Amino acid sequence: MTKELIKGNTAVAEAALRAGLEAYFGYPITPQTELLEHLSARMPELGRAFVQAESELGAINMVYGAACTGKRVMTSSSSPGVSLMMEGLSYIAGTEVPMVLVDVVRGGPGLGNIAPAQGDYNQIVHGGGHGDYRLIVLAPASVQEAVDLTALAFDLAEKYRTITTIMMDGSIGQMMEPAELPPFQPLKEEIPAWAVRGAKDGEKRVLTSINLDPPTQEVMNLRLMTTWQKIEANEVRWKGYHLDDAEYVVVGFGTAGRIALSAVRAAREQGIKVGLLRPITLAPFPAEILDELTEKVKAFLVVEMNTGQMLEDVRLAVRGRKPVEFFGRMGGVVPFPDEVLTEIRRLATEPQTTAGHPRDRWLARLTETIG
Amino acid sequence: MQQEVIIAGFGGQGVLFAGRLLAYTAMEVGKAVTWIPSYGPEMRGGTANCTVVISDEEIGSPFVKNPTAVIAMNKPSLDKFEQLVAPGGVLVVNSSMIDRPVERTDIHVVSLPANEIAEALGSSRSVNMVVVGALLGNLDLLPMEAVEKALEAHTPERHKRFLKGNVEALHKGAEHRVAEKV
Amino acid sequence: MTLTDVPAKVVYSRPDSLECRGTHYCPGCTHGIAHRLVAEVLDEMGIVEDTIGVASVGCSVFAYNYFNVDFVEAAHGRAPAMATGIKRVYPDHIVFTYQGDGDLASIGMGEIVGAASRGEKITVIFINNANYGMTGGQMAPTTLPGQKTTSSPTGRDVARQGYPIQTAELLSTLEGAAYVVRRSLHNNREVRRAKQAIRTAFEVQKAGLGFSLVELLSTCPTNWGMTPVEAREWVEERMLPFYPLGDYKISSAVAEWMK
Ligand SMILES: Cc1ncc(C[n+]2csc(CCOP(=O)(O)OP(=O)(O)O)c2C)c(N)n1
Numbered sequence A: 001m002t003k004e005l006i007k008g009n010t011a012v013a014e015a016a017l018r019a020g021l022e023a024y025f026g027y028p029i030t031p032q033t034e035l036l037e038h039l040s041a042r043m044p045e046l047g048r049a050f051v052q053a054e055s056e057l058g059a060i061n062m063v064y065g066a067a068c069t070g071k072r073v074m075t076s077s078s079s080p081g082v083s084l085m086m087e088g089l090s091y092i093a094g095t096e097v098p099m100v101l102v103d104v105v106r107g108g109p110g111l112g113n114i115a116p117a118q119g120d121y122n123q124i125v126h127g128g129g130h131g132d133y134r135l136i137v138l139a140p141a142s143v144q145e146a147v148d149l150t151a152l153a154f155d156l157a158e159k160y161r162t163i164t165t166i167m168m169d170g171s172i173g174q175m176m177e178p179a180e181l182p183p184f185q186p187l188k189e190e191i192p193a194w195a196v197r198g199a200k201d202g203e204k205r206v207l208t209s210i211n212l213d214p215p216t217q218e219v220m221n222l223r224l225m226t227t228w229q230k231i232e233a234n235e236v237r238w239k240g241y242h243l244d245d246a247e248y249v250v251v252g253f254g255t256a257g258r259i260a261l262s263a264v265r266a267a268r269e270q271g272i273k274v275g276l277l278r279p280i281t282l283a284p285f286p287a288e289i290l291d292e293l294t295e296k297v298k299a300f301l302v303v304e305m306n307t308g309q310m311l312e313d314v315r316l317a318v319r320g321r322k323p324v325e326f327f328g329r330m331g332g333v334v335p336f337p338d339e340v341l342t343e344i345r346r347l348a349t350e351p352q353t354t355a356g357h358p359r360d361r362w363l364a365r366l367t368e369t370i371g
Numbered sequence B: 001m002q003q004e005v006i007i008a009g010f011g012g013q014g015v016l017f018a019g020r021l022l023a024y025t026a027m028e029v030g031k032a033v034t035w036i037p038s039y040g041p042e043m044r045g046g047t048a049n050c051t052v053v054i055s056d057e058e059i060g061s062p063f064v065k066n067p068t069a070v071i072a073m074n075k076p077s078l079d080k081f082e083q084l085v086a087p088g089g090v091l092v093v094n095s096s097m098i099d100r101p102v103e104r105t106d107i108h109v110v111s112l113p114a115n116e117i118a119e120a121l122g123s124s125r126s127v128n129m130v131v132v133g134a135l136l137g138n139l140d141l142l143p144m145e146a147v148e149k150a151l152e153a154h155t156p157e158r159h160k161r162f163l164k165g166n167v168e169a170l171h172k173g174a175e176h177r178v179a180e181k182v
Numbered sequence C: 001m002t003l004t005d006v007p008a009k010v011v012y013s014r015p016d017s018l019e020c021r022g023t024h025y026c027p028g029c030t031h032g033i034a035h036r037l038v039a040e041v042l043d044e045m046g047i048v049e050d051t052i053g054v055a056s057v058g059c060s061v062f063a064y065n066y067f068n069v070d071f072v073e074a075a076h077g078r079a080p081a082m083a084t085g086i087k088r089v090y091p092d093h094i095v096f097t098y099q100g101d102g103d104l105a106s107i108g109m110g111e112i113v114g115a116a117s118r119g120e121k122i123t124v125i126f127i128n129n130a131n132y133g134m135t136g137g138q139m140a141p142t143t144l145p146g147q148k149t150t151s152s153p154t155g156r157d158v159a160r161q162g163y164p165i166q167t168a169e170l171l172s173t174l175e176g177a178a179y180v181v182r183r184s185l186h187n188n189r190e191v192r193r194a195k196q197a198i199r200t201a202f203e204v205q206k207a208g209l210g211f212s213l214v215e216l217l218s219t220c221p222t223n224w225g226m227t228p229v230e231a232r233e234w235v236e237e238r239m240l241p242f243y244p245l246g247d248y249k250i251s252s253a254v255a256e257w258m259k
């Protein structure tokens, strides 16, 4: 297969199509819109369902309906639109029907701006919708990775009857990179046993998220958690760079991760033994590798395009055994590699502590620079 | 080995396509490449820029603060990016649209009246190709033949009639050598 | 005779309630005209200091930069709800929303119907430009059958994508709506008529007569891919037949007051 130079948003749309996407429902919002636009042309061409909904609220509930048929369904949006989808996501999780959501994150809160950001981490990774549910979160750092994770997202969603979210920031949506698109998969022929289809076989199926009887609801919650444990055991993904001899480790996902990679390389050139851990699944979180690294390294630096949301998950994994520092830019401001390099140098040259909170130290430093 | 180029100008000057051309070429000669535009309301305001990173290995940051090269197609772009060119780098200036001298002395400045050059070729839409040519003539970035090939491959059918003018513009721009290639 | 010899008389100037600054609107976009008309009305009615505007999400998201009155910015589609909140706290103030067709007739259809049916005493300036301007020209609920947009690339296919919503007609069926009309901004005569309607809409609010809305047919030359002149012609030729101008709801109280 040859590579093509393709925009992240378009690539994810085309990859979903090739993975057998049968129904897409969405609403325009920058910096995600090319995804919807691409499918507005391609889905009808292939005789598949495409609806530009009246709102994200409409879109997610159309997805809910289509997901109950067991077909491959997807929606995509960006932060403010994803906020509107939270109710639907909770219902979908409560009904255990598979779907894929793409969140092309932008600067916020509120209307914010359309620049790349990672401020949706908590909303996506730690819930957002009401009630007790978890969803799988994949965080690509390049167009190729976004393509590869798209097909995986559908497979995982179906395997575990869960929601898989691809969370990427605006720059991955807008960036062009060479990528190899996968071949077309045939559409799924088999309808999963639980899916509604009309009770022709004499068997009636009901899909609902209501459980008036608390003990019954509790059994359902337990099943969700047992599934989640399986996901945690089997589906953690991450990529390491220069970790073998690393004395310091930078942790960053998505675009922040690849910016950190540039900084890590520059620091290596200056003789600092630093590596990079780039989580690919944010949920389930790569806690185990962090645990292992904690035994070996001197300190961690978490880099994010937010106020330190994944930071808390890293701290939980490190459990105070080694110093964890933080560097982030917010509101759609993207850090440059040299800013991260400065932080790596600080980590390697200044005394570090496990006391206090890294966010406070970061804020104090940042307030000096951006006031 | 990694090189970074920022191309900046008014919307409509072909800034984004100029960047994509470099990206296509880089891809076709087997390099890793990222192309990222400035997007959003900024573009409606009339200025646009894109950043192209070309490398032999997996690219880290697609954003660069101090690029190896900058092409400034108009004055606001020069004002914004002049100070950011990496020392020893290349700055291509479209003097047709810029009436002030460049201040930096630690970089290679290639100043040329790209609008007039394109018009003289009878191809006024090819201003972006003139400046890309000038960049290629002064920076060892990508082989000219490969750029030409990519240009041909990625010129849509309805624009094929501009191809010849564009290729000429590339070559004309490349004649503006300031020194040995960097 | 040189120009300076001619005695000068100011015949036209910027309304006080419009800030003195350039807008971010594209050349030839009629959002600017709509702004000016609203500002003239606020000036003429002497209500500038009592007015609170609610901007929506669309190209007019920065309307608050142009009007010299207090302003809030709503979430996409929710301006009528936000306006309700303000009006209920300040019943004596003049509260208006300024919304595009994606904002009002798609994502915000619930809120506008709610406000109109409650007879909420607010004024809505509704810009119908047959597409989503800000996000780059996607299909809107107002997009005409067959019209090409970036999300209906082969033209709006009514079998798949349904029919456009005639908002003024729809809202006119609600008992709470007091004054609902459609005007256009595509030529001078219609601009003058639009201003009259905007004036009436604000007067209706001031007199406490209920919900008022003026739908304005508007151009989006940028996303329609037309020159400003072509865009105006397109409004006349294509939009007018589907969106007839007229008064869709004049409640008896308003009719009484108009006498
Ligand atoms: C919840 C949410 N969904 C989507 C968007 C993206 N968005 C911004 S403006 C807009 C459409 C605006 O179109 P319209 O209301 O017709 O106004 P116009 O720009 O044409 O004046 C959309 C969909 C958003 N900001 N918030």
Ligand code: SF4
Residues within 6 Å of the ligand: C024, C025, C026, C028, C029, C030, C031, C059, C129, C133, C134, C219, C220, C221, C222, C223
């Ligand atoms: S995009 Fe359309 S609606 Fe928005 S400012 Fe430009 S012309 Fe006006």
